[in-house]
Amino acid sequence: MSRSTPSWDLFGTFLAVMREGSLSAAARALGTAQPTVRRQVETLEHALGAVLFTRSPTGLVPTETARRTLPYAQEMAATAEAFVRSLDGPGGAGTGTVRLTCSEVVGIEVLPPILAALLARHPGLDIELVPTDRTEDLLRRDADIAVRMTQPTQAALVARSVGAIQVGFYAAPAYLADRPEPHGFADLADHVLIGDDRSGVIARGLAAVGLAGVRLHFAYRCDSNLAQLAAIRAGVGIGICQTALARRSGLTPVLPALRFPLPTWLVMHEDLRTVPRVRIVFDHLVEALGAYAAGRTGGHEPPAA
Known part of the structure; x- marks a missing residue:
């Protein structure tokens, strides 16, 4: 059975309902009335010949069809946003919007002075910063540039190494x-250790430096690296922190001979390498984060002009 493509705004309504969890919340997010949202969902279901939501006493429940098709709606929204960004900046190379994603720690603790220097040189730029420990999809254009701690393997992405950020144990x-x-790992058993809850990031980091067999008990667990950093600063216990941030915060190194290199990459889609505003941001971040990784700045000082 052939189907005609429904109006694109119906997919936007579907995505809003999936994100917000109810017709009323989706209506508020879209700035429209709840009956309109309900009618658009029903119109989309009729056009697709599929049920997207079932009604329950607690609200709408997405069907398996809705969950299976959600990534396509997300891709449509991300592409539309990228389309709008691509039209920004007709006034010159240093104008327009660039969407940048990175981890919470990098976005909140490292990038602000770096981006301040960038915007001072290019006042026509707009930066959309997405600090999240979730990996945004550059192929789907969720962002224009990403700061990542693993090297991407997709052929359509351009990646530049900026070095390795050093991390270690601090309190x-x-x-x-x-x-x-503490003078060794065995001594850490007598201390409160701050670590991850379910992510397993620290265990993988230990394995990467040949300590796969080491077992540490984390009495304070959280998968947010930003929350871990706050706990270390507050004196909760010993945790893993970037060396530059530890120096800035006045933290004391624990087991100072042990350091973990955290390879850091700047990544963008290959289609954006010739877009002037994206290239300006990309090149600035390569220089500034390279200086940060090499220990030439502590995250407060912008790179030299």
């Missing part, structure tokens, strides 16, 4: 004041 001086200094 606040107040935490260590009344406790014996």
Whole structure:
């Protein structure tokens, strides 16, 4: 059975309902009335010949069809946003919007002074920063540029290594004041350790430097690296932190001989390499993050002009 393609705005309504979880919340997000959202969902279901939501006492429940087709609606939305960004900046190379994604720690602790220097040089630029520990899909154009800690393998992506950011074990001086200094991994058993909850990032990091067999008990667990950093600064216990951020925060190194290199990459879609505004941001970040990884800045100082 052949189907005609429904109006694109119906897919936008479908995506809003999936994101918000109810007709009323989707209506508020879209700035329209709830009956309109309901009618558009029903129109889309009729056009597709499929049920997208079932009604329950607690609200709408997405069907398997809705969950299976959600990535396509997300791709349509991301492509539409990328289309709008591609039309920005007719006034010159240094104008328009660039969407940048990175981890929470990098976005909140490292990038602000770097982006401040960039915007001072190019006041016509607009930066959309997405600090998230979820990997945004550059192939789907969720973002224009990404700061990543793993090298991408997709052929359609352009990746530039900016070096390796050093991380290690640190604690606040107040935490260590009344406790014996650890001299080895066995001594860490006598301390409160701050680590991840379910992500397994730290275990993989230990394995990468030949410590796959080491077992650490984390008494304070959270998968947010930003929350872990806040706990270290507050004196909760010993945790893993970027060396530059630890120096800035006045943290004390624990087991200072042990450091973990965190390879860092700047990534963008190959179609954007000749877009002037994207290239300006990309090149600036390569220089600035390269200096940060090499220890030439602590995350506060912008690179030299």
